[in-house]
Amino acid sequence: MGALEAQTSGGPRARALASASMIRCLLAVLALAGVAHADGGDWERIADRDGVVIERRGVEGSSVREVRVTTRASLPPAAIMATLWKHEEYVEFVPYLKRLDVLRDDGDVRLIYEQIHVPLVKDRDVTLRIRRTFSAETGVYEVASVAVPDEGPPESSAYVRVRTSVGRWRLAPAADGGxxxxxTVRTDAGGLLPAWIVNTAQKDVSVQLVRAMLERARHDNP
Structure with missing residues (x-):
C-alpha cells in the first residue's frame, strides 16, 4: 500500500476510507460480469432494507467473503436478462470502466476483457469467461462468470491483473409476474489491499450494482 499512502493524507483512518472508496469503484465493474458456487459456511444476514437482503459467508481457503444480494423486480426475467447480456453498453453506465472488449462470442458463452480506472492506485484489468443458461422447465435464467487471467491480452505493467473474480446472477419468475x-459475488481486487477493505466494499457495491442493473433494465423497457 505504499503508493496509496504516499498519495493520501490524513492518517490511517483517512487512508482506510480512501482505500474502501477506491476498491468500491473496482468492484462495481468486476461485479457486473455476474459466483461459481463455492464451498462455504452458512449465510449470515447482515442487512435487510428497502426490499433488499444482504448476506455473507466465508469461503474455505480465502480471506475474501462471498456476498449474496436478494431482491424482487417488477420486470420479467427475460427483460432483465437482455440487459445483463448487453456487455457492449456497460461503459455507458458503469463508473470507472475505461474499456470493455468482447474477445469471443460463442452465443451463450463470451470472453470479455475490461480495463478499470481505480483512483489513487494502479488501474486494474481482467479477462472473464461468462456463460448464460436458461431452463425452459423452470423459466430461470443464470449468468455465471469466472476470471481467466491467462487468457485475453497479455499482462501489462500499466495494470494490476485481477486473478480471482467469480459471480452469478439468478433470475427466477415470481408469482406476480416479476x-x-x-x-452472488466474490472478487479479490489484487495488489496489497487488506481483506477487510475488500469485504466491506464488496458488500456495499453489490447492492449498488443490483440497483443500477435493474434501473438500466427499466430504462430499456419503458
Missing amino acids: TAVVY
Whole structure:
C-alpha cells in the first residue's frame, strides 16, 4: 500500500476510507460480469432494507467473503436478462470502466476483457469467461462468470491483473409476474489491499450494482 499512502493524507483512518472508496469503484465493474458456487459456511444476514437482503459467508481457503444480494423486480426475467447480456453498453453506465472488449462470442458463452480506472492506485484489468443458461422447465435464467487471467491480452505493467473474480446472477419468475433476483459475488481486487477493505466494499457495491442493473433494465423497457 505504499503508493496509496504516499498519495493520501490524513492518517490511517483517512487512508482506510480512501482505500474502501477506491476498491468500491473496482468492484462495481468486476461485479457486473455476474459466483461459481463455492464451498462455504452458512449465510449470515447482515442487512435487510428497502426490499433488499444482504448476506455473507466465508469461503474455505480465502480471506475474501462471498456476498449474496436478494431482491424482487417488477420486470420479467427475460427483460432483465437482455440487459445483463448487453456487455457492449456497460461503459455507458458503469463508473470507472475505461474499456470493455468482447474477445469471443460463442452465443451463450463470451470472453470479455475490461480495463478499470481505480483512483489513487494502479488501474486494474481482467479477462472473464461468462456463460448464460436458461431452463425452459423452470423459466430461470443464470449468468455465471469466472476470471481467466491467462487468457485475453497479455499482462501489462500499466495494470494490476485481477486473478480471482467469480459471480452469478439468478433470475427466477415470481408469482406476480416479476422476478426474484439473486446476485452472488466474490472478487479479490489484487495488489496489497487488506481483506477487510475488500469485504466491506464488496458488500456495499453489490447492492449498488443490483440497483443500477435493474434501473438500466427499466430504462430499456419503458
